[in-house]
Amino acid sequence: MNDTQVRDQRTIGAPVVTLAMPRMRRQAGRLRDRPVLGEKKVILAAPRGYCAGVDRAVVAVEKALVRYGAPVYVRKQIVHNVHVVNTLEKMGAVFVEEVDEVPEGAHVVFSAHGVSPAVVNEAADRGLHAIDATCPLVTKVHREAVRFAKQDLEILLIGHDGHEEVEGTAGEAPDRITIVNSPDDVDALEVRDPDRLVWLSQTTLSVDETMETVRRLRERFPNLQDPPSDDICYATQNRQVAVKQIAPQADLVLVVGSENSSNSVRLKEVALEYGARAAYRVDFASEVRQEWLDGVRTVGVTSGASVPEVLVQELLDDLADAGYRDVEAAVTAEEDLVFSLPKELRQDAAGNRDARALGGRVR
Numbered sequence: 001m002n003d004t005q006v007r008d009q010r011t012i013g014a015p016v017v018t019l020a021m022p023r024m025r026r027q028a029g030r031l032r033d034r035p036v037l038g039e040k041k042v043i044l045a046a047p048r049g050y051c052a053g054v055d056r057a058v059v060a061v062e063k064a065l066v067r068y069g070a071p072v073y074v075r076k077q078i079v080h081n082v083h084v085v086n087t088l089e090k091m092g093a094v095f096v097e098e099v100d101e102v103p104e105g106a107h108v109v110f111s112a113h114g115v116s117p118a119v120v121n122e123a124a125d126r127g128l129h130a131i132d133a134t135c136p137l138v139t140k141v142h143r144e145a146v147r148f149a150k151q152d153l154e155i156l157l158i159g160h161d162g163h164e165e166v167e168g169t170a171g172e173a174p175d176r177i178t179i180v181n182s183p184d185d186v187d188a189l190e191v192r193d194p195d196r197l198v199w200l201s202q203t204t205l206s207v208d209e210t211m212e213t214v215r216r217l218r219e220r221f222p223n224l225q226d227p228p229s230d231d232i233c234y235a236t237q238n239r240q241v242a243v244k245q246i247a248p249q250a251d252l253v254l255v256v257g258s259e260n261s262s263n264s265v266r267l268k269e270v271a272l273e274y275g276a277r278a279a280y281r282v283d284f285a286s287e288v289r290q291e292w293l294d295g296v297r298t299v300g301v302t303s304g305a306s307v308p309e310v311l312v313q314e315l316l317d318d319l320a321d322a323g324y325r326d327v328e329a330a331v332t333a334e335e336d337l338v339f340s341l342p343k344e345l346r347q348d349a350a351g352n353r354d355a356r357a358l359g360g361r362v363r
């Protein structure tokens, strides 16, 4: 197979919307091509990488920088990816932990993970110009929480305590929400009324583990109500389905994604659960160690929902150096969802509407 064919295959299943994230400086030849029994190959999961919510949030910061000039402040990491955050920092974004670090009157972007009403109010009190880049699928969970609280239901929020998304959702109805971290939490739960319960979840969890938590909850509380639809988002589910397909065929699965990216961490766990002999998560291709490839014929590759495609391409380049030039795509779904930008950014200073003003699906 020649180089062109390899490149063509590598683009299969890449996200529909991609941003011009810069490449890292690659150290060509760092990984060596050591012999193994049989043919070496890569199985590349699709979908992988950027989801619609991440794309929207990153574009929002870029557009805010163009429209208002640097610095533009961002509360928390806009998305959980080191490379994205570093790149936006170089463009003039300033990442802060809380809005009280933002100078009065400045522009602040709320991250894709969402914020509680208390944060929105604090920003307003400080006279900040807030741009809300909360993913619409997280906003949907917030609305459900508000609605169930008004119906006097107690909400069992399945999610990781301390994760920004969970903090934001819990802040919508702090007196009504109890966080359930895992199936093991269920036995110790104390509730006000076992017949007035509903569950919700963080958007980026393991589908299987969440269903197990719900099963345990229902065992204890048979009258537990379900939300109208799954809260685990389409992107998280699609990436897990894809990795489940490649894992049994892979001696090694490499997941590109940051340590604090919930859906990236889940991908590595799912790969191991579904039969990968080994799995590692890396931020950058340069973290792959030669010894991980010892005796490995088939490498599965995927990436979390906050990972720009350029980082996957760099990993494939390094793997090609190590003899894994045959790249086969495993496509389990097509994604073409695009969210409209936050309303503050749908038109430029001259009043021209952004092409993505209405969102929807693009080809």
Ligand code: SF4
Pocket (backbone or CB within 6 Å): 051, 052, 053, 054, 112, 135, 136, 137, 138, 203, 204, 233, 234, 235, 236, 263, 305
């Ligand atoms: S992972 Fe899902 S919920 Fe999170 S930003 Fe992407 S689409 Fe939205």
